[in-house]
Amino acid sequence: MFQSQPDEILNSGHPFGFHELGHLRQGEVLHPLQEAFIQKGAIQCGMCTPGMILSAKALVDENPHPTEIDVRKAIAGNLCRCTGYVKIVDAILAVSREER
Numbered sequence: 216m217f218q219s220q221p222d223e224i225l226n227s228g229h230p231f232g233f234h235e236l237g238h239l240r241q242g243e244v245l246h247p248l249q250e251a252f253i254q255k256g257a258i259q260c261g262m263c264t265p266g267m268i269l270s271a272k273a274l275v276d277e278n279p280h281p282t283e284i285d286v287r288k289a290i291a292g293n294l295c296r297c298t299g300y301v302k303i304v305d306a307i308l309a310v311s312r313e314e315r
């Protein structure tokens with residue numbers, strides 16, 4: 216298991232890290248999905264994170280209040296070897312429950 220911290224992944228220029236998702240940032244403020252992934256511990260190695268975040272953003276843009284089943288269907292094309300998906304689903308649901 217990797218021991219990288221989310222901030223290290225975010226700032227490392229890692230080819231699969233959040234750098235690819237820089238366009239989601241609003242200045243120095245992370246997109247709520249990025250922040251929720253960090254807060255919920257939904258990032259471990261970061262390999263799946265860009266795909267998960269983009270799938271989640273597409274989902275909540277189209278359906279602001281998805282069910283857990285909606286979330287699981289939306290991220291189904293992304294494989295995560297680290298998290299077991301529970302924290303990822305929790306992060307997406309947390310954002311979808313907030314007013315954005």
Ligand code: FES
Pocket residue numbers: 257258259260261262263264294295296297298
């Ligand atoms: S966090 Fe490592 S593959 Fe998902």
